[in-house]
Amino acid sequence: MPQYVPDRRASTPPEPSASPVRRARRLKRATAAVIAALAPALALAGCGQVRVTTVSGAPEGPTIAIGVAADEPAIGAWHDGAYEGFDVTVAKYVAAKLGYANKQIVFKQVRPENRASMLDNGQVDMVVASWPVTDESRQQADFAGPYLETGVGLLVRANERATFGTGTGDAGDGIADDLADRTICTVKGDETAAIFRSSHPQATLQERESYAQCVTALQVGSADAIASDMAVLSGLRSANGPQYMAVLEDRGTVRYGIAVGKGTPQLAQKIAEALEDMVEDGSMAAAQDTLRERTGLEATLVGDPEAIVSDADSAAD
Numbered sequence: 001m002p003q004y005v006p007d008r009r010a011s012t013p014p015e016p017s018a019s020p021v022r023r024a025r026r027l028k029r030a031t032a033a034v035i036a037a038l039a040p041a042l043a044l045a046g047c048g049q050v051r052v053t054t055v056s057g058a059p060e061g062p063t064i065a066i067g068v069a070a071d072e073p074a075i076g077a078w079h080d081g082a083y084e085g086f087d088v089t090v091a092k093y094v095a096a097k098l099g100y101a102n103k104q105i106v107f108k109q110v111r112p113e114n115r116a117s118m119l120d121n122g123q124v125d126m127v128v129a130s131w132p133v134t135d136e137s138r139q140q141a142d143f144a145g146p147y148l149e150t151g152v153g154l155l156v157r158a159n160e161r162a163t164f165g166t167g168t169g170d171a172g173d174g175i176a177d178d179l180a181d182r183t184i185c186t187v188k189g190d191e192t193a194a195i196f197r198s199s200h201p202q203a204t205l206q207e208r209e210s211y212a213q214c215v216t217a218l219q220v221g222s223a224d225a226i227a228s229d230m231a232v233l234s235g236l237r238s239a240n241g242p243q244y245m246a247v248l249e250d251r252g253t254v255r256y257g258i259a260v261g262k263g264t265p266q267l268a269q270k271i272a273e274a275l276e277d278m279v280e281d282g283s284m285a286a287a288q289d290t291l292r293e294r295t296g297l298e299a300t301l302v303g304d305p306e307a308i309v310s311d312a313d314s315a316a317d
Contacts (some may be wrong), residue, residue, distance in 0.1 A: 051184070064100045066091045067110035069122035071211045074235035074294040075130050083107045086231070086291045086299075087256075090275075091128040092146055093283055096259065097274035111210060113190030116140040119261050126260050126271065132191045133257035133308055142264060143308040144169055144271035145257030148231065149300045152195050152252035155226040155315070157218065161246040164225065173252045179203035185214035185223035195252040196227040215240055218220040229254040233294035257308060268307035275305035 056095045068083050068091060069076030076087040088107070095105045110125055115127045119141055132145050154175060164175055164182075180202035186193035188207045197205060206223055208214045215236060217223035225311055228235065230249060237245045258275070278284045279301065288299040 030096075048309075057145055061104055062100075063104045064098065064104050065106045065108055065124045066095065067118055067127035067129055068107050069111070069129040070109040072130060072232050072235055073239035074291055075231055076128075076265060077235075077239075078109070085235075086148070086287055087128045087130060089287045089290070090258075090278070090284075091126075093278050094126075094128070094271055094274040097277060098270060112187050113209070115189070115259070119259060126258055127268075128258050130229065130256055131259050132195075132229070132254045133287075134191045134194075136191055136194065137259070138256075138308065138310065140262075141259035142262055142268045142310070143257030143259055144268045144275060145305050145308065146255035146303070147258065147275050147301065147305055148256040148288075149302050150230040150254050150256075150297070151249050152192055152254060153228070153230045153233050153247055153249045155218065155228070155236055156224065156246055158244055158246045160224070161248060164248055175200075175248050182224045183222070185217050185226045187211055187214060187228070190228060192229050192252075192254055193227055193312055195254070196250060199251050206253075211236060218245070231256075231291070231295070231297055231299065234297040240294050251262075255302075262310070265307060265309045268309050272305045272307045279305070 025153065068088055069085075070083070072079040072085065072087075074085050076083065076085045091107070092102070092105065110118055110119070110127055110129050112129075112131075115124075115129055115131065118124050119127055127141070131137060131141075131143075133145060137143070154164060164179070177200065179200045183204045183206050184196070184200075185206050185208055186196070190210060193205060193207075197203070205227070206217070208217065211226070211228070211232065214223065214226045218226055219240075226236065227250075230247065231254075233247045237247050258271050260271065275284075278287075284301065288301075291297060291299050
């Protein structure tokens with residue numbers, strides 16, 4: 001069994017004249033209006049801060065630290081002081097199967113750019129954060145999975161979706177090959193961007209630190225679309241106004257895996273067994289139903305979860 005980092009703790013003058021007063025009141029009202037207008041974006045952008053929390057109260061006894069996303073609505077998101085979403089549900093189930101009670105689970109925010117390094121340096125014991133299992137990601141971590149399979153796509157402004165497609169812009173039309181005049185926002189470190197790039201080498205990819213920043217870029221017009229997997233994009237669309245944004249499916253397949261440190265095949269195997277149990281007892285189907293209700297996405301799982309480790313790791317075991 002891997003060595004877990006023990007006992008992590010959750011981070012817990014004179015009266016002015018009438019004219020200046022009127023000016024101050026007008027400024028206050030204007031400021032309040034701006035804040036109200038930007039509140040959804042600010043709430044999402046706030047997820048850029050590193051947030052640490054336990055499932056229930058202060059951690060007790062040995063703990064397991066799990067890296068999750070904070071700005072992927074319905075997948076992994078920080079909301080009302082806690083993490084929630086499909087990945088969080090999966091993470092809780094797996095942790096319970098590994099013998100950890102709720103008060104022993106410490107969630108830490110990760111981003112595609114830093115999730116591998118946080119795993120390497122022991123800040124987290126596993127990552128459950130929409131991480132695709134690819135040849136590239138397998139160089140950085142061992143995996144258990146897949147636990148969700150979905151496609152690659154674009155999130156675009158609803159009134160422009162027909163301009164991206166090969167037809168009317170309906171779901172079945174696909175995305176045109178030639179996107180040379182388009183600026184596509186991607187998140188640093190997201191392997192899905194490479195899958196999209198392979199289909200659209202002429203597109204201009206604009207890297208940002210987070211999905212929150214990509215959403216803002218799309219809203220203000222500095223980006224024409226956001227590229228990612230269909231689950232993440234469907235969550236972003238639902239959270240930011242389905243009437244304003246549309247999701248278009250592209251070529252390519254993404255399979256989510258739970259990442260653990262390189263050289264920990266036993267842990268990967270135990271997580272794979274926990275995922276198998278989640279499928280067999282119906283908990284996975286229930287989580288997929290919740291995801292569909294929140295996003296409209298029909299999530300799938302093809303094949304049985306397994307440990308996905310390098311040959312060297314298997315030999316060492």
